[in-house]
Structure formats: structure tokens, C-alpha cells
Amino acid sequence: MEIIVTNNYEELSRKAGEIIDSQLKKDSASVLGLATGSTPLGTYKELVMSYEKGETDYSFVSTLNLDEYVGLSPDHHQSYRRFMNEHLFDQINIQKGNTYIPDGKADNLAEECERYEQVIDEIGPPDLQLLGIGENGHIGFNEPGTSFESGTHVVELTPSTRQANARFFDTMEEVPTHAVTMGVQSIHKSKKIILLASGKRKAEAIRQLIYGERDEQFPASSLKEHRDLTLIVDREAYALVN
Ligand code: F6R
Secondary structure: OEEEEEOOHHHHHHHHHHHHHHHHHHOOOOEEEEOOOOOOHHHHHHHHHHHHOOOOOOOOOEEEEOEEEOOOOOOOOOOHHHHHHHHOHHHOOOOHHHEEOOOOOOOOHHHHHHHHHHHHHHHOOOOEEEEOOOOOOOEOOEOOOOOOOOOOEEEEOOHHHHHHHHHHOOOHHHOOOEEEEOOHHHHHOOOOEEEEEOOHHHHHHHHHHHHOOOOOOOHHHHHHHOOOEEEEEEOOOOOOOO
């Protein structure tokens, strides 16, 4: 595991952006695994800036996102498809047909999970997967207790996750109860993984990731066995590591 410690969030975002840009320069048909959430937002800004300067070209790039809420249409203001369009895809020259996100509106979700796992195998595996981490060690929507052998699957969101999301919706009833997520094993298919963590909220999770055992109660710990894992963490997130 390689660990890069930065002074702050801006530097973390620049570093992650540089790594992704150099992947695109090495292989113009790269496959990127992408995440939503607040942590990668700065990285996406960096990618858009270097694209605008003419340093990168997304014509032949494909992307595979980790997860999507069940029941939200792609244009719903809280769907992960909409998030990705707004923060990245609409601002670069990627072909939308080359951007893959699970379909949370699929009639048959079990089939959708199988289909998405096939997409990962056929389009991917990603050359590089960007990940965030939950305070409880979740990656994607893989919460504590998820099997390390899991492929793409449907998860029921915990009451605390739904409660935390409630602020983005008008009523509690609108908050999705389920999501489709790449499994832990699906994430492991990526050739390279970059996990980002910023702020003291993440410090305990980073301590546990570095010092803890591999344990299904802490999903990110599975990554300790990945052949090419880089952590990019800012000083606050690294504060509990000696
Ligand atoms: C996002 C995702 C989640 C987040 C994690 C951290 O697609 O799968 O696992 O990476 O919840 O979220 P933030 O970055 O908002 O702290």
C-alpha cells in the first residue's frame, strides 16, 4: 500500500487529479472507476480544469460508477447519474454512452446486478478506481458485514444512512430505501485503486485501515490485499497514524 499525505483537501484533490490525468495520457482509452460523495468533488474540478487547458481528451475514455440509488430516475436531483453529469461528464468531452452507472430504475434488480457485473468485466476492469471511505469503513454501499466475495448487489440502506440522506429530500418517504452497488469483489477487479480521505471525521477509519486486520466488519480492510492500492489522505485524516 502506498500512502500519500497532503497538507489539505486542495492538495489531495490536485494529487488525485494528476494521477488520473497521467493515466489518461498513458492510455487514451482508459477505463476509470468513479465514486460520488463529497470527497472526489475537488478531484473532478481538477480533471475539468486540465481538460479545459487541453491537457486531456476523453473521446475514448469509459467510466464505471460504483453505485446508484434504487427508484431514482437518472434525472432525479439526487441520483448519482445526475451527480456525475453535473460534476464531471457534462464538462468534458466524454461520450455519455461510455459512462456506466447501475440502473436504479430497472424492473428486475437481480438481473440488473448481473448485467452490471458483466459490464464491469466487458468494459473494464477499470485501470484505476477512485474510492471514498465511510466513517464505518464502507466502500461503495458495502456496509460492515458485507462479504468480501460479493459482486454487484442490492443493499438495504440502514436507518442511519437514510436519516443522514434525508436533508437532500423534501420528505423522509422520498429517501431511497435501497441501492445497487458494486460488491467488494467487483471493486477488487480494478488494476489500481486510489482511496481518498479528507478531514478529521475520517481519521479513525484511516487508522483502522492502516493498523487493523482484514475483517468483513470493516469493508475497506479488504483493500489491504489489493495489488495496487494508493491512499491519498490529508493531514487531518492521517492524524491518528503515528
Ligand atoms: C460514493 C460511495 C461512498 C462514499 C463514502 C464517502 O459513490 O460509494 O462509499 O465514497 O460514503 O462519502 P464522502 O466522500 O461524502 O465522505
